[in-house]
Amino acid sequence: EDKVVQSPLSLVVHEGDTVTLNCSYEVTNFRSLLWYKQEKKAPTFLFMLTSSGIEKKSGRLSSILDKKELFSILNITATQTGDSAIYLCAVSTYGGATNKLIFGTGTLLAVQP
Amino acid sequence: KAGVTQTPRYLIKTRGQQVTLSCSPISGHRSVSWYQQTPGQGLQFLFEYFSETQRNKGNFPGRFSGRQFSNSRSEMNVSTLELGDSALYLCASSSRTGGNGNTIYFGEGSWLTVV
Numbered sequence: 001e002d003k004v005v006q007s008p009l010s011l012v013v014h015e016g017d018t019v020t021l022n023c024s025y026e027v028t029n030f031r032s033l034l035w036y037k038q039e040k041k042a043p044t045f046l047f048m049l050t051s052s053g054i055e056k057k058s059g060r061l062s063s064i065l066d067k068k069e070l071f072s073i074l075n076i077t078a079t080q081t082g083d084s085a086i087y088l089c090a091v092s093t094y095g096g097a098t099n100k101l102i103f104g105t106g107t108l109l110a111v112q113p
Numbered sequence: 114k115a116g117v118t119q120t121p122r123y124l125i126k127t128r129g130q131q132v133t134l135s136c137s138p139i140s141g142h143r144s145v146s147w148y149q150q151t152p153g154q155g156l157q158f159l160f161e162y163f164s165e166t167q168r169n170k171g172n173f174p175g176r177f178s179g180r181q182f183s184n185s186r187s188e189m190n191v192s193t194l195e196l197g198d199s200a201l202y203l204c205a206s207s208s209r210t211g212g213n214g215n216t217i218y219f220g221e222g223s224w225l226t227v228v
Contacts, residue, residue: 032214042117042221043156043203050214088156092214098169099144099210099217103156 002027004091006104014112017079021107023089024071033072034101035063036088043088046074079111115140117206117220125226131192134223138185138206144168145187146217147179150201159202162187163210194227201225 007022023033032050036043047056049065049072056063060079065072076083086108090101118137126132138145147159158171162181179189185206191198201222207215 034217036219042219045216045218048214048216090156098161099146099205099207099215100158100161100169100171101146101148101156101205101217102158103148105155 002091002093002102004089004102004104006087006089006107008107009105010108010110012110012112013079015080017111018075018077019079019109021074021076021087021089021109022071023073023104025089025091025102026070027091027093027102029094030067030070031092031094033065034090034092035072035074036090038086038088038106039084046087076109079109081111081113084109084111117204117218119202119204119220119223121223122221123224123226125228126194127228128194128196130194131190132194132225133188133190134202134204134225136187136189136204136206136220138187138204139208139218142206142208142218143185144207144210144215145181145185146205146207147187147189148203148205149173150203150222151199156203159189161210168210191225196227199225199227 035046047063052067063074086106089104144163146161160170161168181187203222204220207217
C-alpha cells in the first residue's frame with residue numbers, strides 16, 4: 001500500500017530559527033511530490049518536485065527531493081509567526097491518467113515571537 | 114484569475130439526509146478532484162473528474178458520488194449521511210491530468226457537520 005510519512009508531527013520554534021520538515025514515501029511508480037501550506041483554509045501550493053537533487057526555492061522556503069532514498073525535505077529559514085501552519089506533503093503516482101494525491105498526516109509548525 | 118471556488122462553505126445536516134457540494138475550478142482547468150479531510154485520517158482522495166469522466170476513485174462507500182459538467186464545474190453528493198461524514202471537503206483543480214506531474218490547486222473547502 002502506498003504510504004507517505006511526515007516528521008516531526010509537530011514542532012515549536014522561535015522567530016528567526018531555521019526548520020527542516022521531512023517527508024518519506026513508499027509508493028509504486030512515483031511521479032511527483034508536492035508540498036502545501038495549510039492555515040485555516042485552503043492548502044496553498046508551495047513546490048512540486050519531480051527530479052532528484054534539484055532544489056526548488058521561493059523566498060525563505062526551499063525543498064529538495066531524493067528519489068534514491070525516497071524522501072524530501074522542506075526548509076524554512078528565518079522563520080516568522082506567519083509561517084505557523086500545517087505543512088502537507090503529497091505524492092502523485094503513475095497508473096493511468098489521474099491527479100490522485102497521497103497525503104502524509106502533516107507537520108504542525110508553531111512559530112513563537 | 115479566480116481560484117478554486119467551493120460552495121457552501123459551512124453547513125450542518127442531520128443523519129440520514131443527503132448533501133450536495135459544488136466546486137468551480139480555476140478558469141481553463143479541466144481536472145477536478147475531491148478530498149475528505151478529518152483530524153484522524155488526514156486528507157483522503159475521493160475521486161477525480163476530467164472532461165466529465167471519472168478518472169479515479171478512492172476507497173469510499175457508494176454513498177459518495179460526484180459528477181462534472183461540460184463547463185468543468187463539479188458536484189459531489191453524499192447520501193444517507195452518517196456522523197463520521199463530518200469533515201472538511203476540499204476540491205482541487207489542475208489544467209491537465211496524468212503526464213509527468215501537474216500543479217494542483219485547492220479551494221477553501223466546505224465544512225460539513227452531521228448531527
